[in-house]
Amino acid sequence: MRNNFSLALKKLNLKITPKRLAILEILMKESVFLGPEEIWKKLRTRFKKIGLPTVYRNLEELAEGNIISKINHPNRQLYYYLCPNQSPHHHFICLSCHKVEDINFCILKELEEEVINNIRGKVLSHILQINGLCKECFKERKNGL
Amino acid sequence: MRNNFSLALKKLNLKITPKRLAILEILMKESVFLGPEEIWKKLRTRFKKIGLPTVYRNLEELAEGNIISKINHPNRQLYYYLCPNQSPHHHFICLSCHKVEDINFCILKELEEEVINNIRGKVLSHILQINGLCKECFKERKNGL
DNA sequence: AATTAAATAAAAATCATTTCTATTTAACAC
DNA sequence: GTGTTAAATAGAAATGATTTTTATTTAATT
Secondary structure, eight states, X not given: OHHHXXXXXXXXXXXXXXXXXXXXXXXXXXXXXXXXXHHHHHHHTTOTTOOHHHHHHHHHHHHHTTSSEEEEOTTSSSEEEEOOOSSTTEEEEETTTOBEEEOXXXXXXXXXXXXXXXXXXXXXXXXXXXXXXXXXXXXXTGGGO | OHHHHHHHHHHTTOOOOHHHHHHHHHHHHHOBOBOHHHHHHHHHTTOTTOOHXXXXXXXXXXXXXXXXXXXXXXXXXXXXXXXXXXXXXXXXXXXXXXXXXXXXXXXXXXXXXXXXXXXXSEEEEEEEEEEEEOHHHHHHTGGGO
């Protein structure tokens, strides 16, 4: 596990610092989307003296290197980060437990064609985020959703 | 035109103020997505004394009433607003000229089914934003895109 | 162990957005 | 039209997330 991260960091010419590894470990353990401040609070249990800017900087660097990815939460204006996944822009987000799952999105090609037909321009990128309840939360129907 | 706006405002129990109408006229004229500050600058040519908070407040109220809608721009963290359109969450955004077009999205039902099959939970909402070049900008290939 | 460039802490700055309060104004009744 | 009232506004200040700055520390390499 740690070796994977180290290798990935080396490829990006990022030094392997305890804090950087800790951030990745937190994101890996949680498999939930977290804000910089949430991550910072978790880090402070291990590092008494860690600054919030350090967390921001690291998250940004890791996101640039595609080790983690950035998403939007619909009801907050902050960005959240998440461990690597195959399709960086297709998320299913559980609004109850905040778990993030990839969605198997074979419709995308069709969509792109449809858009090109409508717009007659060029598609460069997209943001697709689907919000709902995951299996478990749907059963429990937490939060009155 | 103005009557349409007045009627819509009345339905929402919002008073018909010159500034409120001006905001709607700007958004209608431009048919491009604009940030609060951009709108504010345009308003100041007509109203010397208009505060940015007034613009924010109005945009928020109008968005709540579905007279305008809010979208995300991928490379800025700000929200942008746009005149009413039929499908509030499906936008095609030209990264060159910032024009916003609706996309005729008949694939959505399929997508929802696909997600439900994968996740086995519940879909509550989604954000779909497609970025690219509109017909005109694609021809001109502005901005090196 | 010494060197060097990157990473960090801490404080301060920035920037978008929101809140607060006193004043103004639109809507409505007369 | 004039008066009344609740909503809208200006302007200043507050907020809150994020970024920048600078001096110090540390990881990587020799």
